[in-house]
Amino acid sequence: xxxxxxxxxxxxxxxxxxxxxxxxxxxxxxxxxxxxxxxxxxxxxxxxxxxxxxxxxxxxxxxxxxxxxxxxxxxxxxxxxxxxxxxxxxxxxxxxxxxxxxxxxxxxxxxxxxxxxxxxxxxxxxxxxxxxxxxxxxxxxxxxxxxxxxxxxxxxxxxxxxxxxxxxxxxxxxxxxxxxxxxxxxxxxxxxxxxxxxxxxxxxxxxxxxxxxxxxxxxxxxxxxxxxxxxxxxxxxxxxxxxxxxxxxxxxxxxxxxxxxxxxxxxxxxxxxxxxxxxxxxxxxxxxxxxxxxxxxxxxxxxxxxxxxxxxxxxxxxxxxxxxxxxxxxxxxxxxxxxxxxxxxxxxxxxxxxxxxxxxxxxxxxxx
Numbered sequence: 397x398x399x400x401x402x403x404x405x406x407x408x409x410x411x412x413x414x415x416x417x418x419x420x421x422x423x424x425x426x427x428x429x430x431x432x433x434x435x436x437x438x439x440x441x442x443x444x445x446x447x448x449x450x451x452x453x454x455x456x457x458x459x460x461x462x463x464x465x466x467x468x469x470x471x472x473x474x475x476x477x478x479x480x481x482x483x484x485x486x487x488x489x490x491x492x493x494x495x496x497x498x499x500x501x502x503x504x505x506x507x508x509x510x511x512x513x514x515x516x517x518x519x520x521x522x523x524x525x526x527x528x529x530x531x532x533x534x535x536x537x538x539x540x541x542x543x544x545x546x547x548x549x550x551x552x553x554x555x556x557x558x559x560x561x562x563x564x565x566x567x568x569x570x571x572x573x574x575x576x577x578x579x580x581x582x583x584x585x586x587x588x589x590x591x592x593x594x595x596x597x598x599x600x601x602x603x604x605x606x607x608x609x610x611x612x613x614x615x616x617x618x619x620x621x622x623x624x625x626x627x628x629x630x631x632x633x634x635x636x637x638x639x640x641x642x643x644x645x646x647x648x649x650x651x652x653x654x655x656x657x658x659x660x661x662x663x664x665x666x667x668x669x670x671x672x673x674x675x676x677x678x679x680x681x682x683x684x685x686x687x688x689x690x691x692x693x694x695x696x697x698x699x700x701x702x703x704x705x706x707x708x709x710x711x712x713x714x715x716x717x718x719x720x721x722x723x724x725x726x727x728x729x730x731x732x733x734x735x736x737x738x739x740x741x742x743x744x745x746x747x748x749x750x751x752x753x754x755x756x757x758x759x760x761x762x763x764x
Contacts, residue, residue, distance in 0.1 A: 400426035400479060405500050405712055407488050408720030410438025414475060416718045421479035428712050430486040430502060434555050435545040436475050442532060474550035491717060498717055502710045505702060508556030513575035516552035520567035520576060528560045542567050559698040563609060583609035586701055587629065590614045591621040592636040601634060604690045618642030622650055631704055632659040637671055645675050652679040659700050
């Protein structure tokens, strides 16, 4: 194995991130390549024949020197290099340190399937009863709740869409390697507090969320909710805005002061949507407009649950951080950036990589 002469973190495993990672790896730097998606390639993994040659362009991204150190397989199928570690379904949480000596904290989202044990046989998908729109095919078709994020990828480990999974257990039963880990037990430890002055709504929410495996308590007023928060640990609170006595915004402010890690979803009528938006500035995660049904509530709760349950804490040391969000996350026309990477304002060119990784240059952060 080639001796590593430095370490870099590349955020985004699309075409820009792959190219940056390969260039740095070929120079001898160790690279940690991360992407919030469960696969590499970005939108290019969805393409095949490309103008004007009618051939795939990803092969042109293979290393131009020392090709034996890189994979000779099609990059649409996977990326392999001795100096590159790939972490998928992973997000960059924080960055600390100084140029040349950064420490980044990463958060890895749960897959529901052990990628090392999955044989890719597809038996799980065959028995899964759930069908949802297929993002890989731009929603033109459907896929199962347990699926391959990219059909042609290598390795071809399946993963579970936690927002769509009903926890029926059919996939777990047929898996020949025992790779599937359903989240049922974890959900029982996820406590939700429903706060609303209408009994019928509280009962409905408790029934809907209970069917998903969550532990649910109820409060009829803001003061009762704050009292329960002091006596029991909750992970999420569904909070009505319009309540007699203490309204939802005041409850939210007091709750976030004492329990900053508590996730909150505001419930509101059409007339108070603006108030709900203001509540999100205070710390609410999202809001629902009444009347709503389980189809609107459950995916939102499951999304917050998956985010809060994600493993945060892996720390990676890097001399440079390369941000490759791609056009899906950065609009060159107005310069707006939806990934929140604006906290890293310094942009450098690839020609400065080697100097920056040694710690002798300016802040080594690049947005590609």
